[in-house]
Amino acid sequence: MVTLASLGAVAGPAVAGDIHGTVRFNGPAERLAPLTVTKDNGACGAALPDESLLVVSGDLANVVVTLLGAPGAAPGKVTLDQQGCRFVPHVQVAALGSTLEILNSDAVLHGVHGWLGRSTRFNIPMPAKAARASAKLDRVGVIQVRCDVHGWMRAYLVVADGPAAVSGPDGAFTLRDVPPGRYTLTAWHERLGEKTAQVTVPAQGAARADFTFGG
Ligand SMILES: [Cu+2]
Structure with a gap:
């Protein structure tokens, strides 16, 4: 099957740039209560942190940024x-x-x-x-992983056919080696949904795309 990714790989971009960005959360972040552990307390403890919204000094972690139309x-x-x-x-x-x-x-x-x-x-x-x-x-998409034994356990695995990155605790992400061109970026968060942004990667140098959720 011919895909955009395989075409890009065959053509071999002459130059490629990185896209840097930061994801911010605007406004006061909800203070999340710990998750109550209801079984296997010996191994699991009494409570666990709720990781579904991680904001430190306005920086939002665990946002997945993807880009279509370039090889990943x-x-x-x-x-x-x-x-x-x-x-x-x-x-x-x-x-x-x-x-x-x-x-x-x-x-x-x-x-x-x-x-x-x-x-x-x-x-x-x-x-x-x-x-x-x-x-x-x-298959491309967001896989939600749950544990059928422990109802509080959650993880997210985003399968992407193109450049993809997750924002760190400082809200920063980098999509590497993107060929020059104009792209739509999508930022996804498990609780806050999706936002998009347009970005142009120049023939030389890096590009920037920032996102703000909340507020
Ligand atoms: Cu489990």
Whole structure:
């Protein structure tokens, strides 16, 4: 199948630039109550942090920024671990065609269930500490990962057919090696939804795109 990504790879852009940006949250961030642990307290503790909105000094983490119409990273391997009855990392991106490796660092049973919309992409019981499993990420979209044993556990895995990045604790992200051109960027957050921005990557040098959610 001919895709934009494969065409880009064949043509080989003469030059490419990085897109840098920052994601901000405007206004006071909601103070989230800890998640109550309702079972397996020996391994999971009494409460866990709610990671669904991470704002530090106005910078918003865990926003996934994607771009269409340019080649992304080659498929590789991404890892989702379970540590203290949390998924680690909470949000990540993967190139289309990558393999997801799932680990269980806990000594309790987890049931790792990946949903793309209403359809199950993988559903893997992981009973033992250091159990390993894998799944192929062969469809684009946001996979919500839940644990069928522990209802508070959530992670998000964004499978992208193009450049993609996640904002860090400082709100910063970088999309690397984007060929010159005009693009639409999409920024997605699990609670705050989507925003788009136009960006032009010049023939020489880097481009900038900033997002603001909330307020
Ligand atoms: Cu679990």
